[in-house]
Each structure stands twice: as structure tokens, then as C-alpha cells.
Amino acid sequence: MTHALAAPPAHGAAPGDHDYAVTGINSKKLGMWAFLASECLFFGALISTYLLYRTRGPVGQRPGDVYDIPYTSVSSFVLLMSSLTMVLALAAIQRGDHRRLRIWLLATALLGTVFIGGQVYEFTVFVHEGLNISSSVSATSFFVLTGFHGVHVTVGILWLLSLIGMSLRGLIPQERNLEIEIAGLYWHFVDIVWIIIFTVVYLVPN
């Protein structure tokens, strides 16, 4: 027997075991779903604030006046592709292919990093064009909403890098592919939030 984290899937466990699960869904996975439900309200509150404020501010001081839609479309595409590589990473570990697991995790982290780099560049350009967090209430709500999304992507990148490190040390055997799946749930969620932000914030005209 190895330790509990490496135990077989939930439904095989007896009452009193660490991985016993009445619902048949592993507790860690269910816990991640619950956390993501909470995150919906977190982004919901930020997006609502943006929708309330998006037109408030003098002309030229609103984020809608400086968007570069083609540029942001490309970085959105990059982030969406990272969901694909995340799925490939999970498929790899489910087959027991540790090398491809690490390759696809690294690819996901890199795509995420490109997205974050793009966001930093976008913010910098906006600031040079005279739009910063203090410019107007719409600018404030734009920077804080997209900034918090960026923080979520950054946390995801750190998580992916940690998983690569754990995999290199042999801490993620095939039976623990749930670790990858849970990180994937988070990553996909952050991607979906970006789809909503890109639609609501960038594509809906002022």
C-alpha cells in the first residue's frame, strides 16, 4: 500500500477510508467544483461592476476607446489553445506517458505565460496612451477585472510548473492522474472566464 493520495478511485473505498465518497465523485474533485462555483460569484461581481461602469468617463478615458481587438483576439486564441494542451496532458498521464505529460504541461504553462505577457504589454500600451487605473471609473473596473483574471492565470501557471516538478520527482504516478485533472478543471475555468470577459468587455460596443 502506498499512501492515501495514491489510492484507487473513490467508489472502491470502504466507509472510514480517506477516499471514501458517497457520491462516487472523488472529494478533491468535488471540492474543486465547489471552489469554482464560488469563483463564479467572484468574477460575477467584478464583471457586474464593469457592466455598470463601462460607459462612465470622459471620451478617451474609457477602456472602450483604446481597445485593440485584433491584438486581444490573438492572445485570447493563445489562452484557448492552452486548454487543448491541458487536455492532452491529462490524456498522457491517463495512458501513463510521463514524458508527454510534462511536455503538454509545459506547453500549457508557456501558452499561459504568453497570454500574461500579452496582458502586461496591453496594460503598458494603455498606460502610454493615457489610460490608467485612475483615469475613470470604467478604466478602474477594466483594470481590476482583467487584472484579477491575470492573477488567476498566474496562479494556474505556478500550479502547472509545480506539477511538472512533482512529476520529475516521481510524485505523480499514473494512479494520481486526478491531480492533473483537478488542475485542469481550474485551468479550463479560468479560460472560460476569459471567453466571457473577452465577449462582454471587449466585443460589446460602448
Added chain:
Amino acid sequence: MAVAVRAPARPFARPRSHTGFWSWISTVDHKRIGILYGVTAFLFFIIGGIEALLVRGQLATPNADMLTADEYNQLFTMHGTTMVFLVIMPLAAAFGNYLVPLMIGARDVAFPRLNAFGYWAFLSGGLFLYFSFLFGGAPDGGWFGYAPQTTQPFSPGNGIDFWLIGLIITGVGSLTAAVNFIITTLNLRAPGMTLMRMPVFVWMNLVVSFLLLFAMPIITVALFQLYFDRNFGANFYNANLGGDPVLWQHMFWLFGHPEVYILILPAMGIVSEILPVFSRKPLFGYAVVVFSGIAIGFMGWGVWAHHMFAVGLGPVANSAFAASTMFIAVPTGVKIFNWIATTWGGDLRLKTPMYFALGFIAMFTIGGLSGVTHAIVPHDYQQTDTYYIVAHFHYVLFGGAIFGLFGGAYYWFPKVTGRLLGEGLGKLHFWLMFIGFNLTFGPMHILGLQGQPRRTYIYDEGMGWDAWNMVATIGSLIIALSVLAFIVNVAKTLRSADRAPEDPWDARTLEWAIPSPPPEYNFAEIPVVHSVDDFWHHKYTEDDEGRLVRLPSGGADEGAAAGEAGEGDSVPEQGAVSTETVPEEHHEAEEGHGHGDGIHMPSPSYFPALASIGFPLVGFGAIYGWWWGAIGAVFLLAGVFGWACEPLAEEHA
């Protein structure tokens, strides 16, 4: 398993001791974490109570100069914030932590280390909030922190920043606790413990956890927005640039009203456990009580704007929220009638927990009724920002939540410590608290209707308020005496050599089927549950005429049931609950576990506490400069990485 897992390198050895200071720092046992929550919250209760006494001291006489306006603002802000976030919420978490696994027949919670982390986050957030007294003054914007009054131009100094960051940190604790409770309740129930066989307390705790899950992120966003306004030149609540003060109110109360149910539902659950035991009857309408609790959980999201009737949202919004507010009184009223019907015709045993439960029903009903009067919009215009509101919410949160929680403390004290609290002092505590409470908050109804504004540190003579204010202050001193009686009772009981029988109340739920205090693994053998109040049905059956008949292997004898500390020799063997009905495969699974040998429990861990040291440091960083935050981030990352890399349970721990 074929793949050998290499043991990761460790910065320090896994803690092993089960006694002493470090065992409490590193514990992941839900019962010990429950005790930590309870003791910490009680200490904050004393602090919040002292703040209230100072407020009442200032208000005892007209034109008093005991406190300055600034001190008064700090004290009522910290009193409200403390009682809501650092007393009632964590006390509910204390009961939930201790009891939920025991009540559903589990050996632990779903995420033991996350559970510990939640406690440490709560503690560090609470301490961070109180550091503000040392660093230039406490927050002074009220527990609701209305912006733009709390933005930088109107509230310079760091008090509000401490408030914002402290609440964000305790919010992390609430969120992890909510996830943990939800998954524990859904996934770790013993065989046969279907959802509709769960004790009502477990149900209410589940509803509260969902409320926390969805309410905490909203207030977190609002707190962050205000923090950005104050520190990074953001404009969320800058009215000069079009920032909307009403947005803060919406965000705060969209959290704040579910929060009210977060505070009261655990007490409702506790009372729903106490009343059947001391009435020796099943809870009247179990399913209706459960569904009413769920209904309150849903409807609680649709009433928030009744806190904002005077803001000017317009007649349509006000009417809609007035209607929903009146409507939510229906499931609440249903519960009150169910509790009364539970005691109706029962064989009442008036022990201290029952006193508090009955006090809860009476006081909560008064608070509920005055609440319904706020739902009438023109009436609310008259009451808003007066002491009538203060009277109302103290009747629900003190007369309701605190009475219920004290009832629970008396009821489960023998479970936690193996000792019964004294009945004499207990009843003295109840009567002092009951009289003091009504003297303090009853007159506030009158003061409010006479127009005394709340949050005002001074009032003039000749307004007709003098006498009732003096009565209220005297009442608050009587409450203080009652809490003293409780402390004396606990101190005396903990020193006493008398041991409680294992089932002192002749109770109905699973936690009483095991020894007190329970062993670390709770259940030597996982019980199999057949009905609501399963433990009761193992002790009693009915004869042909419907009278109770004790089964031969039954629980406590009459002497024990009367609360006399006996030897407990007639209580059932541990694990006696339906061992004979455990299916064969479970017998195999539990082989050799009869006395707890070989039960694999999670090992203690330093990492949750280590990670949470990072919170206040990051908080200081957010106020005083990034280097503090960098040190805090190191702690957080080290804690989380250490946590991720160590197994939940050591091989031979």
C-alpha cells in the same frame, strides 16, 4: 500499488506528538480544530463584549464624555465586526467541525489539512484586524463600511485598510471551511445515512456552507475594490468621477443578507437537536424543518435591498423587496411552529440546554416579528438608522444565535470534555443573560421609535431617552455577569473529578453512541444507519399502545438521564450501534479495528499553520510596503508547497 512513491525531502520531521503546544499547532483532527475555533471565538466574544460595555457606558447618561466620538466610532465598528466575523461565524464553525463528522458517522472531514488552514486563516485575520489598535487606530466605518465614507479622503489613517484586509483573510478561512463542510457532508456519510436521515444541525450547516460559498466572494470583491480605491487610486467609489455609492451597498448587502442566515441557521440547527432530546419526542415535521431551512437559504438571496429602502431605489424595487422580505418570514415561521409543536405534549426535562433553546424560540420570535415590521417600507423609513434596528438585530443575533450557541455549548460540553457543566450555575447564567438581554435591548425598541439615532456617540438631555438608556446600560452589565457565571461554571467543571455518563441526556443522534471525549478515530466501527434519530431507535422501541419501551441493550439509565454523574456502566459498549447489522464486506474492511488499532488517521502537519503566518505579513505588505508582502508570500508558498508534497497520512503514524 505498483509504483513506489519516493518520500520527498523534508525541511523538518512530521509532527508526531498528541499532547502539548505543538500538537495543537499541527493538529488536523476535526475535533481539536473545533475546540480551537470555539475557544478562540469565545475569547473574541469577551473582547467584543467589553467593546459593547464601553459603548453602553458612554450612552448611559446624556452628554457623557467617557469616550470621544472617534473612540466611540472605533468601538462600535469593532464590536459589530468582531461579533459577526470573529464570534458567531467561528462558533458555528466550532460546532460544525466537532459535530458534523460525528453526526454522519465519519472518522474525519474530507480535507483535514485544509480544515486546519481555515482555522489558522480565521485566527490570523482576526489578529490582523486587532493589530489596527496598535498601528494608529481601529477601523471606524461601521461593520458595513459604507463607501465613499470609508474611502481615503473621508477616512484617512490605516484603520479601514486593516478592516478590509482582515476580513479578506478571515474570508479565506470561511471559504475553505465551506468547501470542506459541503464535501464532508456529501461524501463521508456512513452507510445508510441518507440526506433525509441527517440530523437537522448537519442540514443547517450544509445550507450555511453553500451560503458562505456564494456570499464570501461577493464581499471579497467589494473589499478589494475599496482597498484599490484607498491605496492604488482606483475610482470604484469616487463619486466625483461617477463612482456609485449604491454599488457598495448592493455588494455589501448581497453578501450581508445571506450572512444574516449564515449567523442564525447554525443556531436553528442546534435548537432542532436540543428540543427533541429534552422533550423526549422526535422533532415535529423533520422534513418540513429541513426544507424550510433550504428555502431560507434560497430566499435569503432575494431580500438584500430591504437594508436599502431609504436609499431611494424607487417604488418598484422597494415593493418587490418588501414582498420577498415578508415572504421569507413564512419558512421561518414554519420552523418556529415546528419547534413549539416538538415540545407540545412532550415529557419536558428542563435542563440548562433546554432553557437556552426555549429562550431562543421566544427571543428569536420577537426579533423575527420586529424584522417583519421593517418589510413595510413606510414603516422602515421611520425606523431606519434608529435604535429600533439595533433592538431588532440583537434580538435575532443575540437572543437568537448566541442563545442557541450557548444552549449547544451546555448540551455538547459533556461530549467534548466528558464532564457535565453545573446545572445551578448554568441556570443562573441563563436567567442573568435572559433578564440582562431583555433589559438591554427591549428598551431600544422604544428608544428607536422615539427617534434616537444609532451610531451617534452622544445625545442631549430632555429627549425622553435618559431613563431607557440607563436601563439598557444596567442590562448590559447583567449580561456581563451572566458570561462570568458561564466562565466560572466551565472553570469549576474542568477541575472537577466527576465524569459524565456517556449518554447523559438520553440523546438521539450518533455522536452519543461513542465514548466522551471521542477517540481520535471517532468510530471504532463505522455505524450503519437505518432511520432519523438512529441512536434513539437502538435504545427504545414502542409497545402495542405506542409507549416507549427501553431495549435491553439500551443507553443511559434514568439516573444518568437525570444528569447525575454515574459510572456510566450501563451505557452501551462503544460501537454498539448496529455492529450486528454491518454487511459482511464492511466487517472485513474493519477487521482488527475493534479498539482503534490499525485505523489510519491523517497525520498532523505544520504546513497549514506555517502557510497562514503569511497572511498577516502579506496584509502588512498591502499597507506598509511590498517587502513585508514578499516575506509573507514566502511563508504562504513554503506552506502550500510543503503541504502539497507531504502525504496526508504517514505510513506508520
